[in-house]
Amino acid sequence: MEHRYASRQSVHELVELWNGNTKYGNFETDNLCSGGIFIKNCQDKIGNSKCLTVKFKNNPNLSYDASRFALVVHKNTMGIGLMWTHLKE
16 A cells, blocks of 8 residues: 655656765666655665665756755665655664
8 A cells, every 4th residue: 555645757867875974876766756766676786774865866957966865665686775864863
């Protein structure tokens, strides 16, 4: 059963995943919505981390760098689902 508050949009952007000062790597998003994001092919890289920082890579369409804090809500063989949060862990 889906518990999302907003519909997902297919978005393919490069992001960096961080836990504190540890960078897990660069990955591609699959979709996102106002409540969270799904990131592909990173499920084996993040270990058991629960809180991550998602940094959107330099995008020529943006005049600023963007990053958001997120909680891991699920993992599967295709990637991880994250829920946006304002908390810094």
